[in-house]
Amino acid sequence: MFQSRKLSIIVRRLLQAIPVIVLSTFIVFGLLKLVPGDVAVTLAGDNASDARIAEIQHIYGLDRPFLVQYGSWLWKAVHGDLSSSLVSSESVLSSIERCLPHTMLIVVLAMLLALVIGIPLGIAAASKPGSWTDGFVMTIASLGVAIPNFWLGMLMVAFFSLDLNWLPATGATPISEDFWDAIRHAILPACALASGGIAEVARQLRSSLVEILSSQQVRTLHAKGLPPSSILWRHGLKNVSVNLLTVISLLFNRMLAATVVVEAVFAIPGMGNLIVNGAIHRDFPVVQGVVFAMVLIVVTLNLLTDVLYSILDPRIS
């Protein structure tokens, strides 16, 4: 029964993902067509005649109706073909394969930092609400939320790279080439990305733990004679794990989006970089491909979150 319940969650969520993918790629496609500018003008080069531009539009199928263009892109995408870049003619799939590891490395590293620092801070604050520790943690957390990550990124580059010369200021090394060098390059961007995450994890964990620790169910645990350590670590944490999971999954999505800015600051050739360049040149297959990949990642993560919910909380089915 338990297994079939989980299976039905997975099937239901996968079916829900289809309209999400279609709708999001459609909207992005529409936006690209709405903004002025045309890739054909770029491709035709300077001083090209109108006839030349029209010719190029015809070659790439840009003169077809909007819906036909979208339909043909979607049809190919469903069959695993994400087309090629109109500007560089590199296959979009191989562009993504090249860029995604850079982005995922800094997101995963930032997530680990957020959890490893945020969770102990949240627990420390919640176990003594109103104390000096609590006030300190909450001040740090407010700062973390308020400070923009690109500004923090620039500050860290100035200090750790330019002054101390500890870490590289910009660029990235593929993790497959040199693992430690890849990590060295990823540390600063990950820290910049993690600052908001640390604050978010600490604040959310603190508030849900404080709520649980003052609840009636915890009063029962005290009445049973359990020591405070067992109440906090065994009952408290298991009860807030669902809230924490929600925070993590939202945070992951937000970090993925924030890489666009952070990659620009640190000049990392990741997904953010790819989509920004694609959008500037109206290179719609690239933009569509990146959006498609991101939606797939987000949908998969949400699916994983839902399955974990049902494991952590017996009331959720």
Add this chain to the structure above:
Amino acid sequence: MAAASTSFQSAPTQTNAHRTSSASTDALLDVRALSLAFQTSEGELPIIREVSFSVAPGERVGIVGESGCGKTVTGLSLLRLLPEQTARLSGQILFEGRDLATLSARQMRAVRGRDMAMIFQEPMSALDPVFTVGEQIGEAYRAHFPVDRKEARQRAIAALAEVGIPAPERRCDEYPHQLSGGMRQRVMIAMALICQPKLLIADEPTTALDVTVQSQITDLLRTLSERTGTALLFITHDLGVVAETCTRMITMYAGEVVEDAPVDDVLMKPRHPYTSGLLRSLPSLSARRSVLPSIPGRVPSPNAMPAGCRFAPRCSYAAESCQVRQTLVALGPQHAVQCCRAAEISLPGAVN
């Protein structure tokens, strides 16, 4: 039954002849002049004032009163379950001769669940939703006895069977949300009694339950108390439950004990106007008539207490002498009342 041993400590100037020193030492629980105040931003808010009563081993005592009379906080203060930062306790809580009020946190933990246990009003919010009931019951045992999980589970199953839960092996692995309200309260009782405590505090255990289940739970508590010899402190606003379950009844009003008497006596002849009012406003116990009597007004709030008798503003018997502070006075070996006019007035009870 065990003799109701009552000691009245609130009147140091009016030491009564009926109080004997042996009565206090025989008691399982002897609460002496227990006061509680909450610290708020506007200063201290007194909640209960010099509450004194005692419970003999195996005795079943009911604490009654309207909402806001301080019944629940009295129960919670006995186990020191109120937040230590804001709740200030004074007075003595003598349990088997030891003053719980002076114990360290660690010593207090050894008493909770082991010697004195408590069950609460809403079993759903009192249980942890993400642990099975078996784990929660077993954990209560493991907190006080060095047994492994397997034995704790066996004990939990036995405890579930004890409180009348069918198929306890299966129920043991279920979560609270899979059980009905009555079942959950049975689980709470099983959890509270697994270490065979000497005193069980039941804080309105039937209020949140269906009417049909209420009497089952009340019967269960009485039966278990009789069989195991666990004393019961039954906090409720339902006087009918006290009449059926308890042998002694303590009436609380506005944070004070106003009457303390054997149930049989007090049902027939209450000596405090408030007890009389409570009894007469009870549909099942009052004489058949068209209009159910009620007590006018409401319990005063803690920061607006009358200076004299706290019940006087609502009392139809109030006189000049009620304007001074009242003390609990013994009327007989087992009956005490905090009313200066108790001797002059004759009050209607529930049973004629």
